Amino acid sequence: MKLKKIFILTMAILLSVLLSGCSSAALQTNSWSGLSADTEKAYLANGSFVYALYLSNGSQAWQYPAEKADAKESFFATPVLTEDGQLLIASAGANHSLVSLNPENGTSNWVFDDAEGTWIASPLAIGEYIYAPNTDGKIYVLDSNGNFLWAKAIGGALWAQPVSDGEIIYITSLDHHLYALDPGRKEVLWDVELTGAAPGSAALDTDGNLYIGSFGSVLSAIDTQSHKILWEAPLDGWVWDAPSLDGTTLYVGDLEGSFHSIDTADGSENWAPIKPNGPITGSPLITNDLIVIGTESGTAYAIDQDGSIVWQQAIGGRLYTAPAQSGELILFSPMETDSVLVALDFDGRQVWQFTPAK
């Protein structure tokens, strides 16, 4: 009798552990880090904690939460610095919290946690308004004190930070559409169907054209005046993040590991795609006449405008996060390594790295 009970108990525990293991792993690691920087500090949303690090030497200025991690919080959206000096962070955890921090010391100003879904996208702060797209398909509009003003159902899960020309908010969605929202009228003015889900933001040029990569393996150019697709440039694989715009040239990487330079006029390739050593998810960083990218294989590349690789540096881990720049430093946040932030100089030499205390 005892043996039977042990057998049944063992089977139950085994299955419970296996299933629980799957779900907890999925909850704890549901994205890669979000990275931004100002002139003094880098801000890294890295799961349970958001870290602020001094750019001068990579030492930690503060972390949020200051003490113990909250199991219901999971920060991955790129932290956003607002004009009035707030640092907005968003949680993909069960709390659904959008938090305003003081970037000086990491103390909380306010928390908004009334959204139905989690936050994967970063909010867009314009003046005194905060536009926060949520995975529940709504965009939530708050004032700069965190007070809820209104929300609008857009459609599909919203994973990307919106862009704006100052009047209209442009939102990409996983439901294969781009939406133009008029915040004054609180209405979606128009939408355009894309060739696939768009998890990344659009790039907006000064002529009012939007450029969006999607899982349809194309880069689409959309005229915001006519609401029409101007051209579609075929790529080799899914595009995860926003293309980067430099004058009349777009730079974009895809999941097949191709890096493209595309003419905004007609979508033609300026040079044959480069093949670094792995898939590219993050937006390219344009800095100091270089285009800097990271690959899933953990290598940082600097490419010049003619498509030649200037340097490459093995960082380790997986570089899914878009690199960021501040001053003379290029920042990478590798995944699946102890060091969660690595700073390089413009020649690709490592300046410092940051490993959180365990």
Place this chain on the structure above:
Amino acid sequence: MWDTYIIIPMTNVLLWIYESTELIGFNFGIAIILFTILIRAITWPLTAQQLKGTQGMQELQKDKEWLSIQKKNKNDKEKLAQEQMRIYKERGINPFGSCLPTLIQFPVIIGLYQSIIRSLAATPLSLLNMSRSLYSFLDVSKVIPLNSKFLWMDLGRPESLEVFGFALPTLAVVVVITSYIQSKLMTPPSNPGDQSAAMGNMMSIYMPFLMGYFAMTFASGLALYFITSNLLGIAQYAMMGKANWSNLIPGRK
């Protein structure tokens, strides 16, 4: 290994079935139901073997030699167990036959759970992992993200239905009931001293609650699999005339 031979094939089959539900507006719930039917069809030989074993156990209960050893060794449990094992061996009966299909479900359950979570890909990393799992013949870019809504459920999340302000785990209750019915229908009648049959009986009580716990705790897509699988099992036994309906009534053997 697990990923290559279990998760990735399961994920691709699920996605392929999902793609095929275009006519009804892409429905992941229907895809899970069709997938369960497919799993049931693949595991048909196991079920048939189990039914054969169950029938053997039923016949054994009326066998003179079997009854005789029960009587003869009623005070010596060790000896009784030895004699029972001898008869099982001689007649090619697997006393654990009734547990086997349930145990076989375990890797399927784990694989399916991981495939559902991977397919629904509610987070960037899971979506990236899912994109790595796709076979080249599948072009799912047009159907991603998958529609996780089915009836009142979000198949990627645990289910509950709000009734008078209370969140009731309705699917979990249905899972417990259907699991219990299925277990009971395939449990052979037993004598008081038959340890193997007692174990089968015990499983038929514990397993439904275990399944119910999983249905309540994990993604509701898994509960949908449990219910579909149980109903198919019940229908299969009934159609084959092997269902032991008298077992459903407490006190009757």
